[in-house]
Amino acid sequence: MQELGKAEHTSIRVTPQGENRVIVEKDLSSEEMILNMGPQHPSTHGVLRLECKTDGEVVIEAEPYLGYLHRCFEKHAEMVDYPGIVPFVDRMDYLASMNNDFAYCIAVEKLLDIEIPRRVEFMRVIVSEINRIASHLVAIGTYAIDLGAFTPFLFCFRDREHMLNLLEWTSGARMLYNYILIGGVAYDFPKDFARRTLEFVKYFRPKALELQKLLTENEIFVKRTKGVGMMPADVAINYGWSGPMLRGSGVEWDLRRVDGYSVYPELDFKVCVPDGKFSDIGDSLSRHVVRALEIEESLNIIEQCLDKMPEEEGFDPRSAIPKRIRPKAGEVYGRAENPRGELGFYIISDGKSTKPLRCKARSSCFVNLSAMKELSLGQLIPDLVAIIGSIDIVLGEVDR
Amino acid sequence: MGESQESVSRSQEVEAALALWEIVHAAFPDAVSALDENPFMPFFEVQQTERWREIALFLRDDPKLRCNYMACLSGVDYPEEGKLGIVCNLESVGVHAHKIAVKVYCDREDGVIPSVARVWKTADWHEREAFDMYGMTFSGHPDLRRILCPEDWTGYPLRKDYVVQESYHGIKVPN
Amino acid sequence: MSTGAFLPNSFPIVMSTSLNAWSDALSEYFLFGLPVGLVILAALPLVFIALYALTYGVYGERKISAFMQDRLGPMEVGKWGILQTLADILKLLQKEDIVNKSADKFLFVIGPGVLFVGSFLAFAVLPFGPAFIGADLNVGLFYAIGIVALEVVGILAAGWGSNNKWALYGAIRSVAQIVSYEIPAAIAILCGVMMAGTLSMQQFNILQQGEYGFLHFFLFQNPIAWLPFLIYFIASLAETNRAPFDIPEAESELVAGYFTEYSGMKFAVIFLAEYASMFMVSAIISIVFLGGWNSPFPNIGPLLLNDWTTGPVWGAFWIIMKGFFFIFIQMWLRWTLPRLRVDQLMHVCWKVLTPFAFVAFVLTAIWEIYVK
Numbered sequence: 001m002q003e004l005g006k007a008e009h010t011s012i013r014v015t016p017q018g019e020n021r022v023i024v025e026k027d028l029s030s031e032e033m034i035l036n037m038g039p040q041h042p043s044t045h046g047v048l049r050l051e052c053k054t055d056g057e058v059v060i061e062a063e064p065y066l067g068y069l070h071r072c073f074e075k076h077a078e079m080v081d082y083p084g085i086v087p088f089v090d091r092m093d094y095l096a097s098m099n100n101d102f103a104y105c106i107a108v109e110k111l112l113d114i115e116i117p118r119r120v121e122f123m124r125v126i127v128s129e130i131n132r133i134a135s136h137l138v139a140i141g142t143y144a145i146d147l148g149a150f151t152p153f154l155f156c157f158r159d160r161e162h163m164l165n166l167l168e169w170t171s172g173a174r175m176l177y178n179y180i181l182i183g184g185v186a187y188d189f190p191k192d193f194a195r196r197t198l199e200f201v202k203y204f205r206p207k208a209l210e211l212q213k214l215l216t217e218n219e220i221f222v223k224r225t226k227g228v229g230m231m232p233a234d235v236a237i238n239y240g241w242s243g244p245m246l247r248g249s250g251v252e253w254d255l256r257r258v259d260g261y262s263v264y265p266e267l268d269f270k271v272c273v274p275d276g277k278f279s280d281i282g283d284s285l286s287r288h289v290v291r292a293l294e295i296e297e298s299l300n301i302i303e304q305c306l307d308k309m310p311e312e313e314g315f316d317p318r319s320a321i322p323k324r325i326r327p328k329a330g331e332v333y334g335r336a337e338n339p340r341g342e343l344g345f346y347i348i349s350d351g352k353s354t355k356p357l358r359c360k361a362r363s364s365c366f367v368n369l370s371a372m373k374e375l376s377l378g379q380l381i382p383d384l385v386a387i388i389g390s391i392d393i394v395l396g397e398v399d400r
Numbered sequence: 401m402g403e404s405q406e407s408v409s410r411s412q413e414v415e416a417a418l419a420l421w422e423i424v425h426a427a428f429p430d431a432v433s434a435l436d437e438n439p440f441m442p443f444f445e446v447q448q449t450e451r452w453r454e455i456a457l458f459l460r461d462d463p464k465l466r467c468n469y470m471a472c473l474s475g476v477d478y479p480e481e482g483k484l485g486i487v488c489n490l491e492s493v494g495v496h497a498h499k500i501a502v503k504v505y506c507d508r509e510d511g512v513i514p515s516v517a518r519v520w521k522t523a524d525w526h527e528r529e530a531f532d533m534y535g536m537t538f539s540g541h542p543d544l545r546r547i548l549c550p551e552d553w554t555g556y557p558l559r560k561d562y563v564v565q566e567s568y569h570g571i572k573v574p575n
Numbered sequence: 576m577s578t579g580a581f582l583p584n585s586f587p588i589v590m591s592t593s594l595n596a597w598s599d600a601l602s603e604y605f606l607f608g609l610p611v612g613l614v615i616l617a618a619l620p621l622v623f624i625a626l627y628a629l630t631y632g633v634y635g636e637r638k639i640s641a642f643m644q645d646r647l648g649p650m651e652v653g654k655w656g657i658l659q660t661l662a663d664i665l666k667l668l669q670k671e672d673i674v675n676k677s678a679d680k681f682l683f684v685i686g687p688g689v690l691f692v693g694s695f696l697a698f699a700v701l702p703f704g705p706a707f708i709g710a711d712l713n714v715g716l717f718y719a720i721g722i723v724a725l726e727v728v729g730i731l732a733a734g735w736g737s738n739n740k741w742a743l744y745g746a747i748r749s750v751a752q753i754v755s756y757e758i759p760a761a762i763a764i765l766c767g768v769m770m771a772g773t774l775s776m777q778q779f780n781i782l783q784q785g786e787y788g789f790l791h792f793f794l795f796q797n798p799i800a801w802l803p804f805l806i807y808f809i810a811s812l813a814e815t816n817r818a819p820f821d822i823p824e825a826e827s828e829l830v831a832g833y834f835t836e837y838s839g840m841k842f843a844v845i846f847l848a849e850y851a852s853m854f855m856v857s858a859i860i861s862i863v864f865l866g867g868w869n870s871p872f873p874n875i876g877p878l879l880l881n882d883w884t885t886g887p888v889w890g891a892f893w894i895i896m897k898g899f900f901f902i903f904i905q906m907w908l909r910w911t912l913p914r915l916r917v918d919q920l921m922h923v924c925w926k927v928l929t930p931f932a933f934v935a936f937v938l939t940a941i942w943e944i945y946v947k
Binding site: 066110234330331358367 | 468
């Protein structure tokens, strides 16, 4: 057995390579300055606070402080019955509410051991993939803004609007849907939903390409992100990274493929990893590229689902929802692939009450962000911004 | 997806966990309990809490196990048994196709669990969160502070017997 | 009071083709023994810049960026939102003028002032057409480049006086950037000066006059003039802190750079200074390389396009339009490109622009001495 010290990863200091190398001249007598970045700062994506120890422009150490948006989700969850938790879950990662609901419902349904109608499964996948695209667009857009490009951000939001309209039409809400319920969904798709969604897919494909030309292939953008915030695959796994972050480091790991939940095993989609030609594997650019590629894959999934979804006249999407949700005693860890990575729920049921004994949310942003301290070592302040942006945090999910 | 398919995949999951547990059990016969073969989340308990870090390293580094990915670490309160615990969901990414959960317990008052923050770096913040919410100490943790609650918060909010403090910096805390 | 009271020999002067006719007439105009004409002369560029900043600078930029980004821009105040800028000014006027407690009050207050004065002093030598110039110095161009560098002092004072770490970062970045980019910019301008053989702003324009319109512009007079032209344009972006070189005020990194702590009218003054120097560099580049107030149209046979579009009023029109054209390009770049990093910015300046500026300098000299 390895000793503890040796078993630790030695590649702690991820120094930027090539052109991005930062040279700190130690001969110059200089004082370190504490720079408080956040909680009110334009590029900390909400209320993250980083306490940076800086030497000029070089960040020697950055310590993240969380909790400014802590809303006691886990405490609330112990006081509300199982269906009542869904709206709370919505508000965790408010950019991908559908995916949050999906993950939570998967966990509870595992505990309840109930069967979901096939049409409902397709509906869930469609809405959560639409939401995934919307969420990735926000990620890409805000990343562009972090690096000083405004127009891609507004292009992203323009296209996201169409998706929000689709979801609003389906669920009645624009952001916090409360649509996927335990055992079903709230409403059947409106008439003509398939046609309008396909119209959107047709409209959006060229727009995605345009976005790629405007941003991803921009020389300055590549210069700002390539080789910045390198994360080798083994360290990424050790940090528990998931989703586009882990795939950006070149690990083919997608819960939609690995766990094969819902109807994903029937669908044909690629797990996107960077090829290492355009970007250095594991850098900020790779993570951005993975998100951009995933948008394309999600469009494919939506098309396939609309094609395969069984049509039923007078379908009741609430038919499988149990009258009273009181799982038998047990515990479960259910998870799903969110736009930001693995969202897991660890739920303990005592078998007596309709409220969970414990409901822990393993949020992907929280885990992804925990590598921030290591990623920020020896980076420049502008690179720090580029790294935070590439992690794509939603503080609602970090703090819960 | 049909019901039969799901049950097949579940039993596969349990079988893989069983195989994994057998290896761990062979290495640590006294420290590890029998596998709880529930279909949702097969788990075993660590009976000698002080050996948890040793077991964790074994789980991570043994070539047959390679549980290099800690999906989740949750603190749990067991008021009836007078214990606190953590539940770790471990998985092997890219090497084997198995996952397992491990439970570790400590006393409710002044309980200590060895920290695995140096085994899986992700455990760093998870342990801080568990400490923040339940108040167990993780020995050997590099930086054990509250993470979500303010530094000067009193009490551990997720304990079942938690009572909200009356006021915080002169502000009345609503119940 | 009739116009005659202001301009003694009104009509002949308005259409006069002699150089600096308007400004000379104005400077000789006294009312009750007071040099009112000089005051008007000094105030005119100020009024112009205020008007341009209001209309084109703020409203125009918002509308242009909006159309580039598939949105409408300001639409609420007035028809198409044309009164939006006025509403903004009203808001800024009403705002409390906050000076934070720990700021160095003296520096904090004079910072915007120096910035403003620095950028406006340059307008003294800017010819608004053949008939109007504040002061036709024989070292006009040298003066303009030199006096604009005074802005650095204002920026440093603002950044240091704010006593804010972000402002300090912004100020230091800005000073480093402006001082560095002065070098390629000045050398590129020197190429133009070599072609002209003068530093007087009006002489530059006169040398580029001719019936073939744009063919007389220095940009087309010399096969390598495009190189200093491009270098100066890029460097001018950096000197005015415009994207992709807006590193000193990079709002996603430094909140707002050196003017993080400013509010109300001081903030407005900083903005006005920024728009003024945007116009200044655009005017300089159009005077040195693109003929200033000369019409770009050539005379084609019986179509005397050049003659028809030449004159004091046309001259003012051309130089303002050329300035606006470059400002439009600056806006276009700003709304398209991401921002560079500090070290990349310096890399561009010292390892790319400066060597090429020297090459352009030498090649221009060779062309001027041996070929022309």
